[in-house]
Amino acid sequence: xxxxxxxxxxxxxxxxxxxxxxxxxxxxxxxxxxxxxxxxxxxxxxxxxxxxxxxxxxxxxxxxxxxxxxxxxxxxxxxxxxxxxxxxxxxxxxxxxxxxxxxxxxxxxxxxxxxxxxxxxxxxxxxxxxxxxxxxxxxxxxxxxxxxxxxxxxxxxxxxxxxxxxxxxxxxxxxxxxxxxxxxxxxxxxxxxxxxxxxxxxxxxxxxxxxxxxxxxxxxxxxxxxxxxxxxxxxxxxxxxxxxxxxxxxxxxxxxxxxxxxxxxxxxxxxxxxxxxxxxxxxxxxxxxxxx
Numbered sequence: 001x002x003x004x005x006x007x008x009x010x011x012x013x014x015x016x017x018x019x020x021x022x023x024x025x026x027x028x029x030x031x032x033x034x035x036x037x038x039x040x041x042x043x044x045x046x047x048x049x050x051x052x053x054x055x056x057x058x059x060x061x062x063x064x065x066x067x068x069x070x071x072x073x074x075x076x077x078x079x080x081x082x083x084x085x086x087x088x089x090x091x092x093x094x095x096x097x098x099x100x101x102x103x104x105x106x107x108x109x110x111x112x113x114x115x116x117x118x119x120x121x122x123x124x125x126x127x128x129x130x131x132x133x134x135x136x137x138x139x140x141x142x143x144x145x146x147x148x149x150x151x152x153x154x155x156x157x158x159x160x161x162x163x164x165x166x167x168x169x170x171x172x173x174x175x176x177x178x179x180x181x182x183x184x185x186x187x188x189x190x191x192x193x194x195x196x197x198x199x200x201x202x203x204x205x206x207x208x209x210x211x212x213x214x215x216x217x218x219x220x221x222x223x224x225x226x227x228x229x230x231x232x233x234x235x236x237x238x239x240x241x242x243x244x245x246x247x248x249x250x251x252x253x254x255x256x257x258x259x260x261x262x263x264x265x266x267x268x269x270x271x272x273x274x275x276x277x278x279x280x281x282x283x284x285x286x287x288x289x290x291x292x
Contacts, residue, residue: 003075005039006068008032009047013065017055077276089279090119096133096141100222101266102126104241105291113286120279133271140270140280142287152269155284158291162261164202165226165243165252166235174235180209180259187234189225190215200237202259209259226252237261241292266291 008021012032015021022029040047047061057065093113097106102124110122125131131138133152147154164180176182180202190197190213197218202209217233219225222242229236229243230251246252268284270276 001042002035002039003072005035005042007072008035009039009061009064010068010072012036012048012055013057013061087278088119089117089277089282091279092121092123093140093279093283094123094125094138095283096125096127096131096136096138098128098142098144099126100239100242101142101144103223104239104244109286109290112290113283116286117279117282120282122283133269139277140268140283143267143269145264147267147269150269151272153272154267154269156265156267157284157287158266159263160239160241160266161263162237163240163243163257164235164237164255164259165229165247166255167230167232167251168253169232170229170234171253171255174255177256180211180256183213183235184211188213188215188217189228189234189236190218191222191225191236191238192218192220195220201261202237203262204259244292 008025008027008031011021011025011027012018015024018029018032021027021032025032036048043060045060046058047064049056049058095106103126106124106126110124113122114120125138130143130148131141133139133141143154144160164183166174170187171177174182174186180200183200192198197212197215199210199212215234217225217228219228222238225236226238226243226246228234229238230246235255240247243252247254268287270280
């Protein structure tokens with residue numbers, strides 16, 4: 001099946017006449033007519049009913065119209081992908097990122113991206129809501145955890161786990177650092193995103209522990225919980241990405257590293273039928289490099 005014949009059929013079917021299609025596409029009526037005749041001959045079926053007044057699609061033509069539009073879109077996307085494969089990123093990239101990930105990681109990621117590709121700019125909106133990428137003019141979004149059913153393409157670039165942290169002084173004061181159950185008698189810091197403290201859910205291979213700590217400190221921000229742990233307020237359970245810098249600098253230490261929270265996938269999502277631009281491919285590469 002020839003793509004030029006399919007394009008001509010699509011143009012005529014949408015325009016409603018050869019004359020209108022010729023005017024819209026700049027292709028001569030005779031060329032459009034010969035291409036559609038060739039398409040009908042190759043398929044051995046009539047696609048258009050021609051009368052002196054108007055054109056009408058046959059049932060076979062109606063079916064082909066629906067499938068041809070998708071096929072042409074995919075072919076155009078593939079052509080652009082191959083043509084731009086070696087092209088360097090240029091222009092603006094607009095990204096939606098969750099607040100926690102944005103505060104912990106997007107500064108470094110954005111700086112690496114524009115330093116590597118100086119002809120680009122990047123705009124990041126920090127929001128925990130699922131934005132409408134097409135309606136709100138976003139190129140892509142970063143999303144954590146299970147994804148709802150949608151037509152978006154999702155590409156995982158990392159995993160996130162929650163870990164137990166404490167200052168070195170608090171860690172040194174603990175008598176038992178082998179089981180999370182021992183934390184029932186230890187000063188802890190709870191995270192309460194909506195007013196109610198979250199349970200601590202930890203796993204070590206096939207072993208699972210879930211409990212609600214009795215905390216003297218309850219905070220509505222993970223970054224605040226991390227800061228409280230640095231200040232010696234007790235043991236906290238936070239995503240590793242939030243505590244990474246303080247762990248690297250020695251301000252915090254990991255407790256019971258064999259015990260961690262369940263893994264959550266970090267995905268880059270973008271519209272399924274949108275051409276994957278050099279900007280988007282370059283950004284995904286930076287995510288793989290800098291997310292953790």
